[in-house]
Amino acid sequence: MIKIFGHxxxxxxxLQVAVEAAAVMVAAFFAVWLQASLRKPVSILDASLTGALVAANFVMVNATLGLYENARSFSLGVMRIRAGVAWVASGAITLGLLVLMPKVIDKSIWLVFAVLMAAKALVILQRELSVSMLPASVTRTRVLIYGAGLRAQAAAESLLQSDPRVDVVGFYVSPNETQIDMPSQRLYRHPRKLSDIVVEQEVDEIIVALTERRGGSMPMRDLLDCKLDGVRVMDVATHFEQKVGQIRLDTMSAGYLIFGDGFEQGMVRTLVKRLVDLMGSLVLLALAAPVMLLTAILIKLDSRGPILYSQERVGQGGRLFHVVKFRSMRTDAEKDGVPRWATAGDSRVTRVGRVIRKCRVDELPQLFSVLKGDMSLVGPRPERQFFVEQLTQQIPFYAVRHSIKPGVTGWAQVRYQYGSTLEDTTQKLQYDLYYVKNHSLFLDLVVLFETIGVVLTGKGAQ
Known part of the structure; x- marks a missing residue:
């Protein structure tokens, strides 16, 4: 794993992003110079700028459609369909860019466009071949988990879900472990040395996932020898943060949050985030105005009641504020006065409500809360005080999510579906803790791009 601006x-x-962007940029540069030799000369700066814009739109479309994800979120067939959609969509954007640059492209627009589309097709083909033709020793990572209890089981499951190119070769049982939760045929035990197993199984990475860490539970010298031999060694809490994008409650302590890096709330970061929120919400409101007007009309025609509804939520520092959304439920959804979470197939949702919830259009009026300063474009989802009071008592560190402004969208929203149970809320909190710990302008941009993909595919909606 590599860390870029905290993420x-x-x-x-x-590497895939870098290689594909470079390939498309070189192709664009070549295409512009080719047409220049036939029509009129262009400067190196203009050709380079054209290449950068075309490469950027190709990478952003691929990222939006989830083509750079390692997780098993969709099958190989679906990935191929999305690659085709990405090729067409990036082609349409590229054509628009070429039309807007008459001084650079002149009248040879179709020559440049054809070269670029061919280059993008070759990049997509290369991506397909690299998955199916490269040897397993190059594409796969072999992992040994030190531990055989519940934490080891959770680490193994997360590995297989987050990266399909990982092989868990087995579990090394600590001398102090009393509860073994993994099958015996995959276990390694003392007196076999850890370093010998690493060499025998050609292990690339060791994850230390012990439930109990009493004295003598870890062979520190063996682990150090493995690390000095080039094998990656990491704690299970760090594994979940880096590989899954979560701060797992069952693998961490308060010390991990206090003494680790992150959780920076400096003045510069706060000011930049506020400026981005203001500019972003104004632009989004202008672009979404026709959709919001149509939604308002459809809601009015579909069912009786107000177009919008306002609800009190808990914001930064526990301060209460009112959030406004398009009404997607019947007016008697909570006629008994008892707050309830939305659930899959909720009968309280109207016909129009099902559509706008699936497309996340019901969230658009929250942009006014962003303008006001109660919310941010990206942050933890704001929750009702009734639930916050319960969840703060039931889930450790739940109040940490209130250290920053809530968001219209967030890391938890693009990584996990709507939650209607305590377990769902715990899972989402672990993503929220990751965001609070590592939030940056770059991570905000990642979340915004992934939100576009969620809206286009309807992933996680209900």
Whole structure:
């Protein structure tokens, strides 16, 4: 994993983005110079700028459609369909860019466009071949988990879900472990040395996932020898943060939050985030105005009641504020006065409500809360005080999410579906803690791009 502006990316994904962007940029540069030799000369700066814009739009479309994700979020067939959609969508954007640059492209626009589309097709083909033709020793990572209890089981499950190119070779049982939760055929035990197993199984990475860490539970010298031999060694809490984008409650302590890096709330960061929120919400409101007007009309025609509804939520520092959304439920949704979470197939949702919730259009009026300063474009989802009081008592560190402004969208929203149970809320909190710890302008941009993908695919909606 590599860390870019506080956010972790898999090295394969970062390398893939860099290689594809460079390939498309070189192709664009070549295409512009080719047409220049036929029509009129262009400067190196203009050709380079054209290449950068075309490469950027190609990478952003791919990222929006989830083509750089390592997780098993969709099958190989779906990935191929999305790659085709990305090729068409980036092609349409590229054509628009070329039309807007007459001084650079002149009259040879279709020559440049054809070269670029061919280059993008070759990049997509290369991506397909690299997955199916490269040897496993190059594309796969072999992981040994030190521990055989519940934490080891959770680490193994998360590995297989977050990265399909990982092989868990087995589990090394600590001398102090009393509860073994993994199958015996995958266990390694003392007196076999950890370093011998690493060499025998060609291990690339060791994850220390012990439930109990009493004295003598870890062979520190063996672990150090493995690390000095080039094997990555990491704690299970760090594993979940880097590989899954979560701060797991069952693998961390208050010390991990206090003494670790992150949780920076400096004045410069706060000012930059506020400026981005102001500019972003104004632009989004202008672009979304026709959609919001149509939504208002449809809600009025579909069911009786107000177009908007206002609800009190808990914001930064526990301060209460009112959030406004398009009404997606019947007016008698909580006629008994008892707050309830929305659930899958909720009968209280109207016909129009099902559509606008799936497309996240019901969230658009929250942009006015961003302008006002109660919310940010990106942050933890604001919750009702009734639930906050309960969840603060039931879930450790729940109040940490209130150290920053709530958001219209967030890391938890693009990584996890709507939650209607305590377990769902705990899962989402672990993503929220990651965001609070590592939030930056770069991570905000990542979340915004992934939100576009969520809206386009309807992933996680209900």
């Amino acid at each position: 972790y990316f898999h090295k394969r994904s970062a």
